[in-house]
C-alpha cells in the first residue's frame with residue numbers, strides 16, 4: 001500500500017519531543033494514569049471521554065463555525081438554528097476524534113505524544129469507544145435534523161466521515177499529502193455555521209473554508225517535523241519522513257504565504273479594515289516564522305522552533321476568526 005520510503009529513525013537524541021504523558025491533550029492523562037490502579041474513578045473516565053473526543057481541537061472547530069454563523073445574515077433571529085448548529089458540530093467533531101482513535105491504538109502506542117491515550121493504554125475498549133462514537137453521532141444527527149436543515153446535516157456528516165474514515169483509514173497511512181486532503185474535513189465548520197443559519201452556500205464562507213484548508217499544512221507539518229522520529233517508527237508516511245526536513249520546511253513556507261494571501265480575501269469581500277489589519281500583521285508573523293524555520297540549521301533549536309510555530313498556528317487561526325467577529329461588531 002505504501003509507495004513512500006520512510007527514513008529509518010536516527011537514534012533519538014532529543015529531549016525535544018514531549019515527555020511521556022505530555023501530549024498537548026494528554027498531559028493530565030499522564031498524571032491521572034499513575035493513579036489508575038485505585039479502582040473506578042469517574043473523574044478519570046470523564047477525562048478519557050474528553051481526550052477521546054479531541055475536545056480541544058473540536059473547540060476551535062466550533063469557534064470557526066460560530067464565526068461562520070455570526071457573519072451570516074440575520075444570525076440573531078435564527079438563534080435556535082445557531083445553537084443547534086454549534087452543538088451538532090461539537091458532537092459530530094467529537095465522534096470524528098473517537099473514530100480516529102478506534103482505528104489507531106497501535107499507532108498511538110508508538111508515539112510519545114499519543115501513547116497515553118485511553119485506547120492506546122487499554123483503559124477504554126474499542127467496543128466502548130464505538131458505543132461512545134455512535135452516541136455522539138446519533139445526538140449530532142438528531143440535533144442537526146431537528147434544529148437546522150438538510151444541507152447542514154450533510155456537510156457535518158461529510159466532515160466526520162472525511163476525518164474519521166477517509167483521512168484516518170485511507171489517506172494517513174498511504175500518502176504524505178494525507179493532511180492536505182484530510183484538512184478539508186476540518187475546514188468545513190465555517191461553511192456549516194453559515195448554512196445552519198441560511199440553508200445555502202455563499203462566497204464568503206467558501207473563502208473561510210479555503211482559509212482553514214490552506215492553513216492546515218502549515219499548522220501540522222511543523223509538528224510533524226518535531227515528531228518525525230515517532231512518525232517514522234510508526235511507519236506513517238508524513239512528509240518529513242518521506243521527503244525530508246528541507247522539503248517540508250519549503251512546503252510550510254509555501255502554505256504560510258498562501259494562508260496569508262487567502263486571509264486577506266475576506267477583507268476585500270467585506271471592506272472590513274479591522275480584520276484586514278489583523279490578518280496582515282498576524283499573517284506576516286506566520287510567514288516570518290516559516291522563514292526562520294527554514295533558515296535554522298537542523299538540530300534541537302530547529303525542533304524546538306518547529307513546535308513554537310505549531311503553537312502559533314493555532315493562535316493565528318484563532319486571531320483571524322476573532323478579527324472577523326470584531327470587524328462585524330465594530331464596523332457592521
Ligand code: HEM
Nearest residue numbers: 023024025056057060061113179182183186187216220314
Ligand atoms: C487533517 C488536518 C489536521 C491535522 C493532521 C492536525 C493535526 C494536529 C495534531 C497532531 C495536533 C496535536 C494533538 C495532540 O497532541 O493531541 C493538533 C492540535 C490542534 N489542532 Fe490540529 N490538525 C488538523 C486540523 C485542524 C483544524 C481544522 C483545526 C481547527 C480549525 C485544528 C485545531 C487544533 C488545535 C486547537 C490543536 C491543539 C489541541 C491541544 O492544545 O490539545 N486542527 N492538530
Ligand SMILES: CC(C)=CCC/C(C)=C/CC/C(C)=C/COP(=O)(O)OP(=O)(O)O
Nearest residue numbers: 057092093096097100159160163185186188
Ligand atoms: C465538520 C466536522 C464534524 C469535522 C471533524 C473534523 C475533525 C475532528 C478534524 C480534526 C483534525 C485533527 C485533530 C487531526 C489530527 O490528526 P491525526 O488524527 O493524524 O492526529 P493524532 O496523531 O493526534 O491522532
